Amino acid sequence: MKKAHASWILACCSTLCLPLHAAEPEVNKSSIQTLISVALARNPQVMAARSEYQARQEESSVAQSQFFPTASASMEKADNRPRLALNQRTDTVRLQQPLFTGGRLTAGLERSAANEKIAQITVDGIRLSISENIIEAVSNLKNAEEKSLVVEKSLKKHRQYLEMVMRRSQEGQSSKADVFLAENRWLSVKSELLSLTNERDLQRIRLKQLCLCSEEEIAVTLHFEMPQLESLAALEQLGQENSPALQKIDQELLVLLATEKETRSAYSPQVSMRAEHSRGDFTGPDNTVYLSVNFSLGAGTSVLHSINAAEQRTQGKYRERDTESQAVSRTIQSLFQFLETTSQRAVLQKASYESAVAVMEASERLYLSGRKSWQELMNSAREAYQAETQVVD
Numbered sequence: 001m002k003k004a005h006a007s008w009i010l011a012c013c014s015t016l017c018l019p020l021h022a023a024e025p026e027v028n029k030s031s032i033q034t035l036i037s038v039a040l041a042r043n044p045q046v047m048a049a050r051s052e053y054q055a056r057q058e059e060s061s062v063a064q065s066q067f068f069p070t071a072s073a074s075m076e077k078a079d080n081r082p083r084l085a086l087n088q089r090t091d092t093v094r095l096q097q098p099l100f101t102g103g104r105l106t107a108g109l110e111r112s113a114a115n116e117k118i119a120q121i122t123v124d125g126i127r128l129s130i131s132e133n134i135i136e137a138v139s140n141l142k143n144a145e146e147k148s149l150v151v152e153k154s155l156k157k158h159r160q161y162l163e164m165v166m167r168r169s170q171e172g173q174s175s176k177a178d179v180f181l182a183e184n185r186w187l188s189v190k191s192e193l194l195s196l197t198n199e200r201d202l203q204r205i206r207l208k209q210l211c212l213c214s215e216e217e218i219a220v221t222l223h224f225e226m227p228q229l230e231s232l233a234a235l236e237q238l239g240q241e242n243s244p245a246l247q248k249i250d251q252e253l254l255v256l257l258a259t260e261k262e263t264r265s266a267y268s269p270q271v272s273m274r275a276e277h278s279r280g281d282f283t284g285p286d287n288t289v290y291l292s293v294n295f296s297l298g299a300g301t302s303v304l305h306s307i308n309a310a311e312q313r314t315q316g317k318y319r320e321r322d323t324e325s326q327a328v329s330r331t332i333q334s335l336f337q338f339l340e341t342t343s344q345r346a347v348l349q350k351a352s353y354e355s356a357v358a359v360m361e362a363s364e365r366l367y368l369s370g371r372k373s374w375q376e377l378m379n380s381a382r383e384a385y386q387a388e389t390q391v392v393d
Contacts, residue, residue, distance in 0.1 A: 102268025111258035144200035
């Protein structure tokens with residue numbers, strides 16, 4: 001939950017500044033934003049979504065062209081020569097222009113524009129999701145690397161303490177059992193280091209696969225600064241305005257409203273004008289202009305039922321938006337509380353680490369003076385490096 005929130009913050013900041021059709025940039029090893037740009041430029045899922053977006057753009061152009069005249073041509077040939085015909089073939093050229101469609105063409109244009117926007121939001125959503133995964137993978141990798149450094153220091157310190165216990169045993173001040181137990185503590189830390197090393201290698205492999213990058217390209221640094229918290233109301237407003245889910249639902253509402261408008265257009269006459277030029281009939285060349293008025297209500301009350309169905313789908317989408325809006329607000333509230341708690345915990349964990357280091361150093365001096373046991377000595381080291389691990393987290 002906490003990692004997801006942190007990734008959400010960083011991913012939003014990283015992806016908002018990335019252009020939709022950016023070319024693959026030159027890799028800068030110190031920038032996680034550049035690593036994200038490289039991964040997005042290579043990711044096949046992003047490329048597929050962009051292709052769909054481009055297809056939706058073409059469909060919008062098709063919808064716009066419906067407002068312009070439509071040209072057509074036909075050629076007819078009779079099997080028998082009519083008595084009054086000049087020849088057996090009649091050629092006709094037509095040009096038809098819609099004058100009034102009751103909102104049908106406008107609805108089609110609105111629907112195609114909304115579908116185009118949905119495709120764009122889908123591209124942005126995929127980019128955001130990939131960015132979150134990359135940030136999480138980089139964070140896990142850096143976490144494993146820094147923890148490995150801490151455990152390496154812990155292993156070195158435990159080795160130092162083990163040698164101290166061994167010297168005590170050689171001097172007859174400690175038993176062999178103490179040496180064995182102290183060595184067991186050292187081996188436990190060594191096992192922990194091996195586990196972290198394995199985790200670090202796995203995270204590196206996962207990051208290379210996720211980004212489609214080489215070992216050199218994933219060598220980035222992860223800088224995290226606690227953002228300045230605005231008021232909860234301001235954060236909720238930003239969340240409502242920038243939520244991809246809400247943006248997509250808004251466009252889906254436009255699609256449903258356009259479908260509803262298109263269905264209602266069946267109650268309106270469809271008026272168009274057609275100009276024809278014919279050659280080959282018995283009158284010779286002929287130029288004719290027609291004004292067409294078409295009106296159809298469908299079978300029975302089918303149009304009325306279609307309108308009711310469209311209205312119900314629209315109302316359902318409004319309720320879906322309300323539900324998603326509430327979910328976004330809950331997420332923002334949880335995030336706000338998490339950031340405040342994290343800011344306070346960071347200060348406390350750093351103070352706890354400094355205190356634990358002081359206790360470890362004091363325990364070492366007291367052990368050398370014979371006032372502390374080896375168990376207390378190694379316990380102090382374990383607690384100190386556990387506190388440092390918490391600071392790393």
